[in-house]
């Protein structure tokens with residue numbers, strides 16, 4: 001029993017209260033000012049962001065040595081941010097980036113964290129997305145797709161999962177980056193996909209979200225990766241989608257932003273990982289609904305089994321219809337078309353989260369007046385959070401559009417309409433028109 | 447603290463390295479995302495590249511990777527090469543664990559050290575179990591939610607064993623902080639995988655009691671609510687028929703009629719076929735009244751309406767759920 005007086009707060013509660021205090025202080029300013037000032041406060045500081053981003057593209061201070069094995073990531077974070085802001089880099093710089101990433105490409109396929117480094121799936125994803133974001137013949141043709149396919153196969157483990165690099169760690173992140181790269185380069189095939197679905201399914205936890213490895217805790221980053229990968233390999237319906245939706249929906253807190261795990265602190269980068277997952281689920285709402293209805297009144301037993309038994313007995317191919325969306329024929333689905341057809345058709349339901357609240361968190365709590373974005377008040381800006389806050393902002397702005405990338409209604413945008421960013425392809429997180437360009441480039445004339 | 451960093455002698459002035467030609471990084475004529483390396487970082491990497499390219503797996507190569515990793519523990523290529531060297535020279539792996547522990551102190555959230563640790567302890571086998579459990583415990587004492595440390599700990603338990611004291615440890619963590627979701631996840635892992643407990647079915651009753659107690663002491667804590675559902679995973683029928691679950695909802699809602707977790711669990715119970723009676727009917731009747739819902743509306747519908755109001759952040763989600771309610775529901 002508690003001693004008399006106020007109960008002692010746990011570490012989690014204390015940290016949470018501290019952050020809430022800071023966030024609410026920030027919001028209080030907003031409620032105290034005129035609508036005109038409000039609009040000013042809610043502005044996206046485009047010029048400042050561009051300044052911060054373009055500077056980093058050339059030269060970084062000595063403290064960046066800790067990211068010396070992540071340089072394609074720095075390229076991607078910056079280029080994706082610039083593309084979202086509807087800006088471009090000058091031609092010379094563009095050529096230099098293509099040249100640099102070419103130096104990171106391993107002669108046996110894939111990209112490393114810098115010239116001469118071992119090929120790594122995460123930096124491969126970053127390099128490929130960077131080149132697609134730059135666009136154009138030179139950038140896109142610099143990717144050796146044949147070698148890439150061989151590299152991806154080498155990273156594949158018999159369990160179905162992928163390793164990050166030769167003899168490296170295996171997790172859901174590796175599965176996503178491998179599948180994303182293969183899909184966007186039009187080299188995804190049955191061999192690469194085999195058993196990936198079973199592995200990701202084994203990472204969905206009792207909480208509803210997806211963990212990095214079987215048994216670990218449900219986590220926003222892995223949940224996005226797992227869900228997007230499952231969609232791209234046409235296996236999304238193996239997941240317990242209502243449980244997944246419930247878990248992600250509950251990650252948006254009173255601070256208006258998203259947390260990465262239950263009872264953890266809000267963080268701007270989850271605007272994309274969780275917000276993006278909710279956008280994916282919004283597109284999949286018919287499948288979620290289908291599963292929800294099956295679960296009603298104990299009908300779940302005969303229709304689908306719990307995940308423990310499913311993972312041990314299930315093999316790809318035994319349930320050929322498992323990944324089908326209602327009304328689609330299996331024979332009509334070609335693996336490499338999934339990313340493209342995901343964009344087709346209207347969205348069957350509205351946003352499943354509070355998109356205005358999330359914009360408020362991004363603009364007021366994550367945006368840094370000197371340019372760039374940060375995790376939360378009290379933290380420093382960085383390129384990673386800039387990329388994922390802006391990506392999340394774009395997700396918020398377009399989640400009310402019925403057709404993908406269609407200009408959203410002004411009511412969907414917090415702050416001036418000029419805050420509107422470019423729309424993204426949510427499965428790959430590249431700007432939509434760059435995706436289309438890459439898609440036609442890699443699928444070739446047919 | 448290390449003193450060797452202050453007194454660092456450049457490789458170019460170390461006689462034992464005089465036979466090696468450093469290899470500069472090939473960044474091209476117009477580098478991008480170029481890092482303004484400090485001299486010692488650049489030089490160390492230049493020597494690393496030389497040794498890596500010549501694939502020299504020697505004791506001095508091991509020493510070189512030590513220095514390189516201390517400067518940037520995120521360089522997976524260096525770690526990978528270090529493993530090749532360790533194998534080649536048959537290094538003492540216990541010493542290796544000390545090295546990793548030292549690096550981990552300053553960088554507990556780095557992927558590479560944990561992967562390396564796994565590699566080393568796998569080689570050492572079951573005798574490494576207690577050291578590894580001790581090591582993760584130490585890291586978790588500084589940050590009880592360190593994701594990598596938890597993943598490593600799960601791997602150790604499953605691969606090398608050491609389950610005996612795990613539940614006690616987990617109890618202690620939850621005692622310290624009942625909001626620690628990582629500890630709840632660990633608890634689920636123990637209940638479902640520990641060979642000494644006999645599986646979920648065997649522990650369900652006692653775990654439900656434990657969880658109910660945790661919820662009643664702190665209803666706004668999401669972790670035990672999700673854990674409770676987890677205890678019935680894959681068996682909605684049992685969730686609906688076990689009166690401990692429905693009475694918990696009732697009890698919590700009597701104290702706080704707006705408790706989102708109780709309302710959402712009750713909503714799911716109704717959707718799975720729960721037939722409310724007695725006290726439930728009057729409780730939901732009261733909610734109906736406060737939500738301004740029409741009297742003939744179904745209970746599940748009413749709960750969605752209440753949730754849309756008391757949980758505005760998820761109003762869209764609850765509205766969507768409301769639009770998908772089955773017709774047979776109460």
Ligand SMILES: [Zn+2]
Nearest residue numbers: 267268269375
């Ligand atoms: Zn973050």
